[in-house]
Amino acid sequence: MVVDPASPSLVSCARMVLDVAMRWGLPVLWLVWAGLAWWTAPRDVDAAELDRDLAAGRVVSWQRGDAWAGGEFLWVRRQPELRPNPQGAVITWTVPDGRTRYAAIDPVVEPLPADDEWSTRLRDVDRWSSGRGLTDRLADAAGWLGGLLAVGWLAVLVLGPAPAAGTRWFWWWLGLLPFGLGVLAWVNREWWRRHQKPAHDRYTGWFGFGCLIGLGIVVSLVLMLLRGALGGGVVPL
Known part of the structure; x- marks a missing residue:
């Protein structure tokens, strides 16, 4: 039939x-x-939060830059990403639970030197371009x-x-x-x-x-x- x-x-x-x-x-x-x-959208915090995350070993990856960029399809926004700049006024980082945080830093500071406190503590942390783990997958x-x-x-x-x-x-x-x-x-x-x-x-x-x-x-x-x-x-x- x-x-x-x-x-x-x-x-x-x-x-x-x-x-x-x-x-x-x-x-x-x-x-x-x-x-x-x-959950994955960048969250504005103060620089002291970076110190706390570093001390607790919660920083998965980081980046320093000066402007946010992101695409949009209809009303769906792609997660904003920080435009890299070694002398930028913003530093952003990810934590193990998939969230992204960022903080404003002193814009007159030179590119993070070898003896800079943050640079020393971030030396063993992945740069943004090498992957952000769970954050990437969730985003x-x-x-x-x-x-x-x-x-x-x-x-x-x-x-x-x-x-x-x-x-x-x-x-x-x-x-x-x-x-x-x-x-x-x-x-x-x-x-x-x-x-x-x-x-x-x-x-x-x-x-x-x-x-x-x-x-x-x-x-x-x-x-x-x-x-x-x-x-x-x-x-x-």
Whole structure:
């Protein structure tokens, strides 16, 4: 017996799988990605923390530089990396649990000389370029999960069922909000509450573009306030 691939049972099964993946799988994936991204993000500490980590033997690798650089795919940010500079005003290091820390140092200090206290204590510690152990693995995992999350959202948005509350362009712009907040809003409205009848016409792409700008500013301000109130250890780069 040949089963018609377009039979109602197969179509219903495919729709059920997609519904479960969007309602449950995507939010769980987002939580795992967010946790890994937060854990591996560089944390601002004072220079005394480096002394304590060195004394306890917790420094896995280190680097000195002057500026942070990082790429971005849609809203998924790659872990920022410090641009190397032997006379830079920032020193960053990793610890065994996979976290990255950085501290500002005196910018007029010469390249770490042989008799410099830090240089002497860091002599047997790997430079950044030679690998960061667990930090690298966790950051790579976060990058892959974030990319999978973004590609999955985009594929379903373009190829999946027509959205109910807004046009595809509306959700495209809103989905570019930092940290995937727009993607979570899309899951909530278009999958968890999909059968709720909209009380308005579908939101347009222009409205979504305006929301992206306005809400993007709000998110940046909230992060700035939280960072100031809780510190860089809780709200990292």
